[in-house]
Amino acid sequence: MAAFRGKCPVRRAAPNRNPTVNWALHKADLREDFNNHCGYCDSYDGYAHTYFEVDHFVPKDLIVKNRWPITLVQYSNLVYACKFCNNNKLANWPSNSYTVFHIGNKGFIDPCNKKYSTHFYRRNNGEIMWNTRLGKWMYFNAFKFDERNPGIKLLWNLNRLRKALDKLYEARKKNIKTSKKFKSIQAEINKISAQYYPAHTKLMEYYRNL
Ligand SMILES: [Zn+2]
Known part of the structure; x- marks a missing residue:
């Protein structure tokens, strides 16, 4: 079982725009x-x-x-x-x-x-x-x-991969290119990217065909 959502949204008290109609x-x-x-x-x-x-x-x-x-x-x-x-x-x-x-x-x-x-x-x-x-x-x-739910599942999976990649990109920034750590992070990025792009294609195909 996983949490339903990441953050609870909070509406700002003073919006930037003040439309009267739109x-x-x-x-x-x-x-x-x-x-x-x-x-x-x-x-x-x-x-x-x-x-x-x-x-x-x-x-x-x-x-x-x-x-x-x-x-x-x-x-x-x-x-x-x-x-x-x-x-x-x-x-x-x-x-x-x-x-x-x-x-x-x-x-x-x-x-x-x-x-x-x-x-x-x-x-x-x-x-x-x-x-x-x-x-x-x-x-x-x-x-x-x-x-x-079929589409929601695809979105969830892609989100999971995207968040993992974002974390790895951040970690990569903190290491110099020649270091062992950098190379191991890069290897992990390559591994997850190889899943991310097909998952993205699958998501787009699913929603295109709805
Ligand atoms: Zn919705």
Whole structure:
């Protein structure tokens, strides 16, 4: 069993932009605050396997329809999300109120709430699983992680390799080229790179064919 996500995202109190209409102008800040990961499935955005978008946690259609007193550009209601999470979630909302995120075991937890990750876990191969009844509801009814796990597994594997390579590149910098240590680090880099590039191709092929 592995942890569901690396870091819990934290929304900044004062965003750099102050749009009145176009919430997409918050995307750069959100991207940073969500550490380049989808708030819901924790996919990394650096592989260009899909688009990353600005999601309204309380759905925008409901805000408009019910005239709820939050604006569509309100930063605290925005989530950096991959296209799949955003499309699956849509106007799915369990309550008649913008302040009630879940009723019993149906509904959502804001991904910037530390508790979000307690509702899920990962198998060692990266597959997302649910941990609680509310997690189960989000899993099947909102984000459809069951259908998406083949791609999520590929992303997880690639992430694992990318992080290992990043660590090795850092370690390599600290050693002189002629040293034994440098050569052993380089050998490890070569070994992992040989796995990384085919894993990247596999990921891109999978998402291209979806
Ligand atoms: Zn996602």
